[in-house]
Amino acid sequence: MGVWTHAGPAFLASFLASLVEFVEALTIVLAVGTVRGWRPALIGTFAGALLLTLAVLLFGPTLQRIPITTLQLAVGVLLLLFGMRWLRKAILRSVGIIGLHDEEAIYAKQTAKLEREGDSGPTRMDWVAVATTFKAVVLEGLEVVFIVIATGAVGQMLVPASIGAASAGIVVIFLGLLIHRPLARVPENTLKFTVGILLSAFGVFWVGEGLHLPWPGEDLSLFGLAGAFLTISLLAILVIRKGQPETSPQSQGGQS
Amino acid sequence: MNRITDVLQELFGLFVEDGSLAIAIVVWICIAAFLFPHLPGGSAWRAPALFLGLALLLFENVLRSARKQ
Numbered sequence: 247m248g249v250w251t252h253a254g255p256a257f258l259a260s261f262l263a264s265l266v267e268f269v270e271a272l273t274i275v276l277a278v279g280t281v282r283g284w285r286p287a288l289i290g291t292f293a294g295a296l297l298l299t300l301a302v303l304l305f306g307p308t309l310q311r312i313p314i315t316t317l318q319l320a321v322g323v324l325l326l327l328f329g330m331r332w333l334r335k336a337i338l339r340s341v342g343i344i345g346l347h348d349e350e351a352i353y354a355k356q357t358a359k360l361e362r363e364g365d366s367g368p369t370r371m372d373w374v375a376v377a378t379t380f381k382a383v384v385l386e387g388l389e390v391v392f393i394v395i396a397t398g399a400v401g402q403m404l405v406p407a408s409i410g411a412a413s414a415g416i417v418v419i420f421l422g423l424l425i426h427r428p429l430a431r432v433p434e435n436t437l438k439f440t441v442g443i444l445l446s447a448f449g450v451f452w453v454g455e456g457l458h459l460p461w462p463g464e465d466l467s468l469f470g471l472a473g474a475f476l477t478i479s480l481l482a483i484l485v486i487r488k489g490q491p492e493t494s495p496q497s498q499g500g501q502s
Numbered sequence: 503m504n505r506i507t508d509v510l511q512e513l514f515g516l517f518v519e520d521g522s523l524a525i526a527i528v529v530w531i532c533i534a535a536f537l538f539p540h541l542p543g544g545s546a547w548r549a550p551a552l553f554l555g556l557a558l559l560l561f562e563n564v565l566r567s568a569r570k571q
Contacts (some may be wrong), residue, residue, distance in 0.1 A: 326527055327517040330560055334523060337564045343571050385512050392516070446560075450553050457535050459549035471553060478557045486568040 255468055256403040259444035260410030263393045266437050267386040268418035273349045274382035276422065277356035278375045286375035293376070294383030302391055309399050318400050319456025322449050325396045329445025336439035337479055341486045347434045353427075393445070400452055443479065447471035523563045530555045 279287035309317065338344045356378075363374050390411050398407030451468050454461055461467035518524040534552045 323531060324517060327524055330527065331519045334560060334564055338567055341568065343568050389516060450556055453531055454549040454552055459552055460545055461549045474557060478561055482561050482564045485565060
């Protein structure tokens with residue numbers, strides 16, 4: 247039971263968060279590939295993936311040398327900062343305070359920017375294109391690596407967390423190859439809302455463990471924490487919507 | 503150099519978007535770490551109180567952010 251109470255949420259959090267990050271990276275890679283050619287786009291992508299792999303291989307084993315309570319506390323604080331940031335943003339997007347993440351708009355903006363930057367010629371390597379995909383893959387990939395390590399390493403759930411991230415990668419790459427367009431129909435805010443709740447729940451749980459604060463129900467309290475974060479978030483949405491003028495056009499745009 | 507600064511800013515941005523929320527989270531964790539053990543009433547309430555404080559911080563922050571708009 248204890249294994250599943252951690253493995254299920256670790257897999258789910260890792261899968262959903264990675265799905266969001268891979269979709270964002272795919273939008274940039276598609277924009278670069280379409281405008282500047284697939285060779286530099288893929289070189290940047292593979293170079294970014296290689297750097298991330300090396301970083302994991304280099305820093306991954308050092309995590310095992312850190313005392314478990316220190317690791318729980320450090321990872322818990324980072325997860326809380328990361329998860330509550332996502333949750334805050336998802337709540338504000340749900341009520342139309344900030345705009346929804348629009349993959350098609352980002353794709354259009356990125357292609358226009360790349361077209362303005364001009365052609366590097368047929369024989370020279372297009373370093374602008376390489377750098378653009380490299381940066382996108384490294385930055386989005388770092389978030390995936392952090393989520394996998396944070397949800398997996400502390401509770402010895404690295405395998406389900408990694409499977410979750412890898413599954414998300416396969417799904418996004420497959421869909422990208424299939425439709426060759428940004429995955430604009432992915433309900434990104436709903437995913438970010440869910441991931442924000444899961445990561446915040448993991449974060450507060452690990453901080454409590456790191457500080458030796460006993461959780462009622464022990465590992466099962468993770469589900470209670472997720473439910474409580476969901477309740478408080480929905481309550482916040484309700485309160486904000488009640489305070490908004492009824493004619494506000496943006497207030498109808500939430501996806502949560 | 504600019505690219506390195508950009509990358510560092512983006513890394514910082516992964517964890518901190520609203521500085522007041524980030525600071526409040528860290529301060530509440532410090533209170534839980536250093537003050538909770540000295541308070542009476544046993545230890546059973548401490549973990550739920552940790553969560554409750556964080557939930558209230560989030561609730562207050564989103565309401566304040568919404569009012570600002």
